[in-house]
Amino acid sequence: MKAAIIGGGVIGGGWAARFLLNGWDVAIFDPDPQAERKIGEVLANARAALPQLSDTGLPTEGRLSFAGSVAEAVTGAAYIQESVSEQLALKHRVFAEIQAAAPDVPLGSSTSGFKPSELQQGAVTPGVIFVAHPFNPVYLLPLVEIVPSAADAQGFTDHVLELLRDIGMFPLQVRKEIDAHIGDRLLEALWREALWLVKDGIATTEEIDDVIRMSFGLRWAQMGLFETYRIAGGEAGMKHFMEQFGPALAWPWTKLMDVPEFTEELVELIADQSDAQSGHHTIRDLERIRDGNLVAFLRALKDRDWGAGKVFNDHDRRLAEQAKATKTTSAASEATKLVVLPSWIDYNGHMTESRYLFAGSQIVDAFLARIGAGLDYVAAGHSYYTAETHIRHLGEAKLGAHLTGTVQVLSHDEKRLHIWMRLTRDDDGTEVATIEQMLLHVDMAAGRTCAADTSVLKTLDEIANAQSDMPRPTAAGRHVGQGRDAA
Numbered sequence: 395m396k397a398a399i400i401g402g403g404v405i406g407g408g409w410a411a412r413f414l415l416n417g418w419d420v421a422i423f424d425p426d427p428q429a430e431r432k433i434g435e436v437l438a439n440a441r442a443a444l445p446q447l448s449d450t451g452l453p454t455e456g457r458l459s460f461a462g463s464v465a466e467a468v469t470g471a472a473y474i475q476e477s478v479s480e481q482l483a484l485k486h487r488v489f490a491e492i493q494a495a496a497p498d499v500p501l502g503s504s505t506s507g508f509k510p511s512e513l514q515q516g517a518v519t520p521g522v523i524f525v526a527h528p529f530n531p532v533y534l535l536p537l538v539e540i541v542p543s544a545a546d547a548q549g550f551t552d553h554v555l556e557l558l559r560d561i562g563m564f565p566l567q568v569r570k571e572i573d574a575h576i577g578d579r580l581l582e583a584l585w586r587e588a589l590w591l592v593k594d595g596i597a598t599t600e601e602i603d604d605v606i607r608m609s610f611g612l613r614w615a616q617m618g619l620f621e622t623y624r625i626a627g628g629e630a631g632m633k634h635f636m637e638q639f640g641p642a643l644a645w646p647w648t649k650l651m652d653v654p655e656f657t658e659e660l661v662e663l664i665a666d667q668s669d670a671q672s673g674h675h676t677i678r679d680l681e682r683i684r685d686g687n688l689v690a691f692l693r694a695l696k697d698r699d700w701g702a703g704k705v706f707n708d709h710d711r712r713l714a715e716q717a718k719a720t721k722t723t724s725a726a727s728e729a730t731k732l733v734v735l736p737s738w739i740d741y742n743g744h745m746t747e748s749r750y751l752f753a754g755s756q757i758v759d760a761f762l763a764r765i766g767a768g769l770d771y772v773a774a775g776h777s778y779y780t781a782e783t784h785i786r787h788l789g790e791a792k793l794g795a796h797l798t799g800t801v802q803v804l805s806h807d808e809k810r811l812h813i814w815m816r817l818t819r820d821d822d823g824t825e826v827a828t829i830e831q832m833l834l835h836v837d838m839a840a841g842r843t844c845a846a847d848t849s850v851l852k853t854l855d856e857i858a859n860a861q862s863d864m865p866r867p868t869a870a871g872r873h874v875g876q877g878r879d880a881a
């Protein structure tokens with residue numbers, strides 16, 4: 395499926411990464427000559443972070459293309475996400491261009507503040523335009539606020555919600571349109587107070603950040619506001635909490651709706667303090683630090699199947715179901731598909747050696763099922779046991795890599811099965827390992843070898859015949875320590 399991303403800045407780049415890493419093809423249009431470089435850098439960060447949160451393996455990455463026009467980007471797209479700068483007139487112009495080429499395709503806007511009824515003004519097909527407001531980094535944070543206008547059909551909204559869940563997001567349908575939706579209303583209140591605190595010389599930017607990250611920021615990340623305050627009410631609960639702290643809202647703690655004037659002096663003050671606090675890092679470095687911390691938090695929440703962690707587990711479950719649904723086709727073919735998961739990675743940053751053997755078992759199990767010696771056969775009392783294995787480690791496989799395992803039958807008789815497995819990387823076809831194995835057919839109750847069923851042997855004969863013109867691997871039978879030229 396194809397998604398079109400119109401506007402490839404901070405947010406458009408994040409959307410592109412989320413769709414691509416979830417298997418969608420993505421076409422981007424952005425007139426900025428630097429867009430391709432910037433998106434490449436965001437994508438590199440996303441590729442390093444998102445696969446660390448998948449315990450089933452993400453789908454094969456989609457294809458990325460840069461279009462020369464809006465029309466080219468949106469043609470053939472099943473979903474369009476607009477992420478141009480936050481100016482209503484610009485968004486209207488862009489919607490007109492999009493809908494001249496793709497009038498009926500769902501068109502989400504990343505707008506932080508505009509209402510859908512404002513976005514839809516003058517549109518050719520207003521009903522397909524809605525707010526899909528994400529949070530930065532879009533490829534890691536699950537929330538996307540979906541704000542349809544009152545006129546939108548719920549069936550259409552349901553389709554959009556489902557589509558966004560499929561790329562691992564947590565789409566929250568906002569009940570009524572409102573300026574700045576829900577998340578930014580809350581963030582603006584905090585941002586306003588923080589600006590006052592800096593302007594009035596009460597705190598520096600760093601001190602404010604310390605207050606948040608050493609206290610309530612940690613609470614919010616896992617329980618939000620109301621659940622946290624319920625606990626703060628003690629055994630007496632939420633009512634008691636409100637009675638105790640409600641009156642404080644009327645005390646002069648906050649500047650309420652007053653916004654400090656953005657004078658040059660205030661902007662300089664904040665920019666200087668921010669430079670002193672974080673100027674020794676590049677933006678990409680800061681993004682990597684942020685992503686690493688987010689991945690660590692999210693993994694902890696995943697282990698507890700809680701909050702945002704549960705969204706990642708739900709996504710794993712969805713992907714596992716989809717993989718099961720497509721397995722029927724792969725069982726019939728000779729290839730076994732594998733994805734390198736976070737738990738497979740060692741201190742060298744690549745697939746650890748024990749996982750090569752594990753990959754071999756997966757490939758063999760699929761092969762045995764294919765020749766009729768799968769779990770039903772085992773349940774009836776017979777099985778193939780591994781007698782000897784020789785693994786050659788030929789290439790690296792990194793986190794998230796998609797691998798294909800194939801089997802070549804070297805020889806077989808009634809009791810013995812000698813096979814040669816190849817493990818290759820899907821991205822460039824590199825052979826990462828060969829696994830040579832001798833298996834013996836056993837009567838499990840008797841604990842000794844015996845002849846395999848005739849139907850199994852017949853299928854093995856057919857496969858061996860079909861493979862008869864495959865050259866025997868020169869490294870078959872190679873022993874450890876043998877010189878390279880012997881392979």
Ligand SMILES: NC(=O)C1=CN([C@@H]2O[C@H](COP(=O)(O)OP(=O)(O)OC[C@H]3O[C@@H](n4cnc5c(N)ncnc54)[C@H](O)[C@@H]3O)[C@@H](O)[C@H]2O)C=CC1
Pocket residue numbers: 400401402403404405406423424425426429477478479480481484488504505506507527528529530
């Ligand atoms: N930066 C943030 O934290 C968040 C921003 N948003 C929203 O996302 C949208 C984009 O914001 P950012 O990515 O931060 O801005 P940005 O300035 O990083 O990116 C905007 C991009 O739009 C491109 N653009 C301008 N005119 C265009 C046109 N006619 N066609 C295609 N591309 C065009 C620009 O070249 C630029 O690359 C805004 O609506 C903003 O409110 C939403 C959530 C968070």
Ligand SMILES: C[N+](C)(C)CC(=O)CC(=O)[O-]
Pocket residue numbers: 506528529530577578581
């Ligand atoms: C600053 N902002 C209003 C653009 C922020 C957002 O819209 C959401 C976010 O990622 O914080």
